[in-house]
Amino acid sequence: MHDDLSLPELLVKGEQHFLPSVSVDNVIFGFHDNELKVLLLKGRESRKWGLPGGYVFKEEDVEDAAARILKDRTGLTDLFLQQFHAFGSTERTKIALIKETFDGFQLDLTKDSWLMQRFISVGYYALVEYAQVTPTPDELSAECSWHQLNSMPELIFDHRLIVEKALQAMRLQLNYQPIGYNLLPKEFTLKSLQVIYETLLGRKLDRGNFNRKILSYGVLDKKDKLYSGAAHKAPYLYAFNKEKYFEALKNGLEQSF
Amino acid sequence: MHDDLSLPELLVKGEQHFLPSVSVDNVIFGFHDNELKVLLLKGRESRKWGLPGGYVFKEEDVEDAAARILKDRTGLTDLFLQQFHAFGSTERTKIALIKETFDGFQLDLTKDSWLMQRFISVGYYALVEYAQVTPTPDELSAECSWHQLNSMPELIFDHRLIVEKALQAMRLQLNYQPIGYNLLPKEFTLKSLQVIYETLLGRKLDRGNFNRKILSYGVLDKKDKLYSGAAHKAPYLYAFNKEKYFEALKNGLEQSF
Numbered sequence: 025m026h027d028d029l030s031l032p033e034l035l036v037k038g039e040q041h042f043l044p045s046v047s048v049d050n051v052i053f054g055f056h057d058n059e060l061k062v063l064l065l066k067g068r069e070s071r072k073w074g075l076p077g078g079y080v081f082k083e084e085d086v087e088d089a090a091a092r093i094l095k096d097r098t099g100l101t102d103l104f105l106q107q108f109h110a111f112g113s114t115e116r117t118k119i120a121l122i123k124e125t126f127d128g129f130q131l132d133l134t135k136d137s138w139l140m141q142r143f144i145s146v147g148y149y150a151l152v153e154y155a156q157v158t159p160t161p162d163e164l165s166a167e168c169s170w171h172q173l174n175s176m177p178e179l180i181f182d183h184r185l186i187v188e189k190a191l192q193a194m195r196l197q198l199n200y201q202p203i204g205y206n207l208l209p210k211e212f213t214l215k216s217l218q219v220i221y222e223t224l225l226g227r228k229l230d231r232g233n234f235n236r237k238i239l240s241y242g243v244l245d246k247k248d249k250l251y252s253g254a255a256h257k258a259p260y261l262y263a264f265n266k267e268k269y270f271e272a273l274k275n276g277l278e279q280s281f
Numbered sequence: 282m283h284d285d286l287s288l289p290e291l292l293v294k295g296e297q298h299f300l301p302s303v304s305v306d307n308v309i310f311g312f313h314d315n316e317l318k319v320l321l322l323k324g325r326e327s328r329k330w331g332l333p334g335g336y337v338f339k340e341e342d343v344e345d346a347a348a349r350i351l352k353d354r355t356g357l358t359d360l361f362l363q364q365f366h367a368f369g370s371t372e373r374t375k376i377a378l379i380k381e382t383f384d385g386f387q388l389d390l391t392k393d394s395w396l397m398q399r400f401i402s403v404g405y406y407a408l409v410e411y412a413q414v415t416p417t418p419d420e421l422s423a424e425c426s427w428h429q430l431n432s433m434p435e436l437i438f439d440h441r442l443i444v445e446k447a448l449q450a451m452r453l454q455l456n457y458q459p460i461g462y463n464l465l466p467k468e469f470t471l472k473s474l475q476v477i478y479e480t481l482l483g484r485k486l487d488r489g490n491f492n493r494k495i496l497s498y499g500v501l502d503k504k505d506k507l508y509s510g511a512a513h514k515a516p517y518l519y520a521f522n523k524e525k526y527f528e529a530l531k532n533g534l535e536q537s538f
Contacts (some may be wrong), residue, residue: 044301046369046401086369086401110367110403112303112343144303144343146367146401196533200453276453 031163032129035079038138042079047145048090049077049183050105051190052098054154054170055207060223062176062187063097063159066167069128070121073171074180075187076162077145090148097168098157103206104273105150108193109186112144116182125164125180149190151224153207195225200276202243202269211247211261214238241277243269288420289386292336295395299336304402305347306334306440307362308447309355311411311427312464317480318427319444320354320416321434325423326385327378331437332444333419334402347405354425355414360463361530362407365450366443369401373439382421382437406447408481410464452482457533459500459526468504468518471495498534500526 034041052063064073076097080089087107095101119140126133133140154170161168171177176187197203204220218234238244247261291298309320321330333354337346344364352358376397383390390397411427418425428434430448433441454460461477475491495501504518 043399043401045303080369080401082399083371085371086367089369107366109364110343112337112346112403114340114342142300142339144300144337144403146369192532196457199457199533275449276456 032131035126035129035139036131038079041081042138043082044138045141045143046080046086047077047143048080048086048093049075049111049145049147049186050090050093050097051075051147051149051187052094053149053151053190053194054157055151055220055223056154058219058223059172060226061154061170061172063157064169064171064176064179065097065161065165066169067125067180068164068166069126070124070180071166072121072125072180073177073183075183076168078162086146087148090146094148094150096162097160098152099160100152100157103150103152105148106193106197107146107148109189110144110146111182111186113182114142116145117143118181121180129164145186147186147190149194151194151203151207198224202241202264202272202277205264205269211263213250213259213261215259217262241272243272243277289388292383292386292396293388295336298338299395300339301395302398302400303337303343304334304400305337305343305350306332306368306402306404306443307347307350307354308332308404308406308444309351310406310408310447310451311414312408312477312480313411315476315480316429317483318411318429319433320414321426321428321436322354322418322422323424323426324382324437325421326383327381327437328423329378329382329437330428330434330440332440333425335419343403344405347403351405351407353419354417355409356417357409357414360407360409362405363450363454364403364405366446367401367403368439368443370439371399373402374400375438378437386421402443404443404447406451408451408460408464455481459498459521459529459534462521462526468520470507470516470518472516474519498529500529500534 054061054063063076065076066073076093078089078093080086090105094103094105122140123133126139131139159168159170173191176184198221204217207220208216214235217238218229218231221234222229243265244262245265247263249258250261251258311318311320320333322333323330333350335346335350337343347362351360351362379397380390383396388396416425416427433444455478461474464477465473471492474495475486475488478491479486500522501519502522504520506515507518508515
């Protein structure tokens with residue numbers, strides 16, 4: 025869609041191509057070993073960091089816009105992308121910073137310009153195995169890279185709040201939707217799934233409680249034992265039951281209520 | 282804000298007053314005895330039913346717009362209003378129906394009009410004791426009334442989907458946030474709280490499991506026994522611990538993970 029035009033070309037006549045007042049911001053969490061990171065972009069002009077985001081074409085679903093941005097920045101498709109909140113405060117975007125971000129692209133932005141208005145932003149989060157990702161900056165950015173959550177640089181607009189809210193939503197999700205599908209090999213031990221939950225929650229979990237709870241959801245199939253010299257001590261391998269997993273993503277895990 | 286202008290007067294020059302492309306829809310669930318209902322409006326011109334909704338003033342937070350609409354339709358303030366999803370499909374609003382809705386208000390709507398564009402809608406839900414509510418139609422509506430969820434009339438746009446998604450979100454909420462604060466007298470039995478959960482979920486719950494789970498959240502304070510002739514059989518009364526309740530609304534209930 026509009027592949028013949030560069031982003032600055034699209035933006036200068038934004039009102040012809042994009043929905044007014046609406047943007048999308050993606051919080052892309054990257055999991056690897058015991059680490060949780062977030063993907064950030066550094067503006068070419070402003071030299072400030074922010075989330076991968078963008079605008080919604082007039083003939084594009086908001087959800088498709090989020091998926092397009094995710095694909096453009098990571099090269100990955102078919103990821104579970106969860107809408108978690110629309111950010112609609114009047115205070116969230118600062119005109120001065122919009123100007124600074126786009127200065128140098130010769131967009132000829134007057135104060136009535138489409139780009140200089142107030143935007144509300146629909147936030148989505150995704151969780152990826154970051155070894156699979158090739159971070160790719162957009163045309164307005166000089167750099168695209170992974171950052172530790174506890175040592176993020178200063179972020180533009182309300183992007184720090186958006187990251188915090190995404191983390192909160194993702195942690196709540198652990199209690200009613202499954203997670204981990206694209207983060208593990210096809211077969212895995214309960215211990216390696218526990219490491220993911222511990223990393224996402226930022227704290228240690230009791231092994232017995234974790235195993236009991238995760239098995240009670242019915243989204244895991246038991247496979248053979250992990251091969252090792254001492255077979256009687258080897259842990260069992262598990263795989264996600266794809267059908268039950270995606271059913272639970274849609275309708276929630278079976279709960280005690 | 283803009284109290285001097287009627288809604289049709291505001292709408293005809295909508296681009297001067299409201300954010301373009303953005304609306305708000307409120308799913309107001311009403312609980313009373315064992316019944317769960319939803320508040321709907323019937324258009325004066327279209328004679329079709331829809332959710333109470335509206336537009337966002339340029340200088341108004343989206344959340345404040347939702348609270349304003351809730352207050353205008355119910356007379357209630359300070360209710361817990363939960364944003365649950367932004368609806369952004371290109372297919373959701375049909376121009377023909379917009380025309381039908383506003384026909385007869387002499388708004389002089391051309392196809393370039395602010396009102397005739399595509400809108401994304403931010404959905405909020407609230408849960409109220411409907412005996413406390415005075416349903417009040419807006420200036421575009423002939424009627425405002427409560428409807429059983431399982432026998433709603435046909436709804437405009439994607440409003441049926443919005444109600445379904447709100448119900449799903451509210452049921453998920455039962456698993457990670459407390460509910461019921463404004464639905465019960467100050468002191469109540471666990472049984473009457475169980476009735477609320479059963480009504481929201483649309484199914485019966487086991488009493489022992491319910492009591493164990495609800496007490497484990499730590500948001501209830503035990504009070505005196507309910508007075509009755511046979512005091513030894515009387516159930517205890519409980520009250521919400523306001524501090525812990527609102528803390529849990531914000532950060533989620535303590536979970537096993």
